[in-house]
Amino acid sequence: MASRGSAVVMTLYLLFLLVPIYWLVNMSLKTNAEITGTFSLYPLNPTLNNYRVILTDSSWYMGYVNSLIYVVMNTALSLAVALPAAYAFSRYRFLGDKHLFFWLLTNRMAPPAVFALPFFQLYSAVGLFDTHIAVALAHCLFNVPLAVWILEGFMSGVPREIDETAYIDGYSFPRFFVRIFMPLIASGIGVAAFFCFMFSWVELLLSRTLTSVNAKPIAATMTRTVSASGLDWGVLAAAGVLTILPGALVIWFVRNYIAKGFALGRV
Amino acid sequence: MDKPVNNRAWFLVLPVLVIVAFSAVIPLMTVVNYSVQDTFGNNQFFWNGLGWFQDVLESDRIHAALGRQLLFSAIILAIEIPLGIFIALNMPKRGFWASLVLVLMALPLLIPWNVVGTIWQVFGRVDIGLLGHTLAALGFDYNYVNDPIDAWATIIVMDVWHWTSLVALLCYAGLQSIPDAYYQAARIDQASRWGVFRYIELPKMSGVLLIAVLLRFMDSFMIYTEPFVATGGGPGNATTFLSIDLVKMAIGQFDLGPAAAFSLIYFLVILLISWVFYTVMTAQREAL
Structure with missing residues (x-):
């Protein structure tokens, strides 16, 4: 060429x-x-005045803090539940496994707009409205299936003989999983974490619907720049630039796995 | 490759089931519940049967939104898939440049969607945006706020900007998995460039292409934030896609019943079209 x-x-x-x-x-x-x-x-x-406005006003920078809190919570939660499930899917056949896997896939296809209103009512009913955990749980809708897929792809690349050898050597399942298996798929866990982080970070519709003040994400705070005196373009742009930074920072570490992750571990 | 049958594996899947039940099944049941009931306010509901579904299926407004949505997704797929393949074929294969290109290409994927909308809203403005200003200086009558065609063009360019890299990265991963021996064999056979693409690269990419088409279809069909921020669904209703219309109905007007019926139909349409893509493309893959 x-x-x-x-x-x-x-x-x-x-x-x-x-x-x-x-x-x-x-x-x-x-x-x-x-x-x-x-x-x-x-x-x-x-x-740098626009940046100074954001970094010195707590109602601005708390937006970043709120976003980071629920994104990290969501990533931890998604991985914690997805790891054992992905192991089950990659190692065993069980009653209804294919149906279950496909059903998880359908959740990735569900438009967030469909869930916005019921989420609002559900979390208001259980008293979780405007908390970080509400947004973290809501984002599990699309992040848990994603994490299960990515991890399942990476886990299937590990030969099953390793599991069997470990059991023969007398390892219990939890000990084997944490001590031997997780280090083997460390890159897969990293990629899954990256994707959970990313999709939770970029989402706005659900996080905006489920919060009002205390857990308000930066994406929603940005609408504040519209005021009676017109739009504060400079601050809006500075806030936008600051939302790009976290992604730009972490992307360097996963650059060789990005494509594999998007292919859900199946290249 | 036979996996052992072990029904105790269900215990490992249980946490996922619990959390997805809370974040998907219960809300979806709420939607189903609303879709068959009507209310006079005061939380008094009564059975309305399939009335809302009938309303939604006969609504001109939703037909128009669905039409726009289908057209949008079709245009997006028609541009992004070939362009993504083309870019992937041109990406550097290894070394520092390959890493740098990968990182730069992935950058738009990590920008919050409302910021993507903001970037293009600003970029396209005639008074302060580089794109709008340049087009105006070149003598084009470009104004995405008033002209539906310009608004569509802006949204489509925005989506191409945002997501083509995803398709390219996937295809790139597929291309990387082709052993050099294949290319050497092709050279010995004096295969044309097109022949190499058609008989070596395309079959090897078919797996990731399936994922790319499905992801791009699903996400373009659910698009909400970017057009909402960039054009607000306007001018008029020109860029009001299904999600924008649904949110307007459910949260703006609080029409719970029709919005719920609309939601379910919307979800089913996505599932159906995804299934068609999946079936057709897997069948074609076997034919390649």
């Missing part, structure tokens, strides 16, 4: 991906007067 052609294609594609992000960063470094007044490809008088 002509590698120069490839380089051109990739350059164009990456430009297409990065220019809109650059524009957001560009805006976040300008004052509102500069954003609306002049049109420039780079900030003429770069300012």
Whole structure:
């Protein structure tokens, strides 16, 4: 294949991906007067003031804290329940296993919009409305099936002889699972955790519906920039840039497994 | 590869069942419950049978939203799948550049969906956005706020921007699994580029392509946040897709019965179309 052609294609594609992000960063470094007044490809008088607004106002930065809390809770919860289930699916046949697996798949297909209202009522009824755990539980709807699939794919790559040898050596199931099996699929666990983190982090509809003040996610806080005096573009852009950062940081560690993870461990 | 039969494995699956029951089954039962009842307020409900379903199935508004949704998903698949394959074929195979390209490509996938909407809403504005400003300077009459065609174009470009990398990354993983020997054999046989693609690369990618098509179909069919933020479903109802319409109905107007019936039909449509894709593509895979 002509590698120069490839380089051109990739350059164009990456430009297409990065220019809109650059524009957001560009805006976040300008004052509102500069954003609306002049049109420039780079900030003429770069300012970090927009970031200062967010990082010094607790109603702003608590949005990030809230988001991170429920995302971490959701990731831990999803992995904790998905690990044994994925092991069961990858190692045994049991009554109704295929149906159960397919039924889990259908939950990944369920539009969050369908669940928004019933979730709201369910969590209000049990007194969990506007708590972090409510959002964490709600996001299990799509993250648990995802984690089960990814882990099942990775676990199926581990030969079953290892399990059998460990049992012959006298390991109990919990000890074998934690001490021997989990280290073997460490990369799979990492990838599953990454995907749970990601899908919980990017979701807005459910997290917005289930919170009002105490657990309000950053994504919902961003609508605050609309006020009587018009839109605060600079702060909006800065808040957007700050939401991109966590993902950009963790992505480097899983770069070689991203594709495998999206393929649910089945490449 | 026969797995042993062991019904005690159910105990390992139990935690998943409990949590999914709480987060999926109970809410879905609430929806079913609402879909067959009507209310005068005050939490007094009475049986309404299949009335809401009939209303939804005959509603012009929902027909229009469904039509837009199907068109949108069709356009998205028609652009993103071939483009994703094309990009995957051009990605560097190994080394520092491969890692860097992977990371940069994955970046849009990790941006919260409302921020994706915000980025494109700003980017497309004629007064302060690079795209809108450039198009206006070039003499195009571009305005996604007032013109339905422009709004559609913006949303489609936004989705291509957001998700093509997913398709490309999946195909890339499929391509990586092809041994070099296959390419050497093709060279000896003097196979054309198209031949290599059709008889070596495409069959090897078919598995991941199935996943890519299913994921892209499901997610484009459920799309809510990005168009909601970017265009708010407008101008008029031009970009009001099923989820936007449903949320408007359920939370905006609190029409519980019709919204519930709508939800169930919506869910069934997704399941049905996903099943069709799955069956057709697995059959084709065996034919390849």
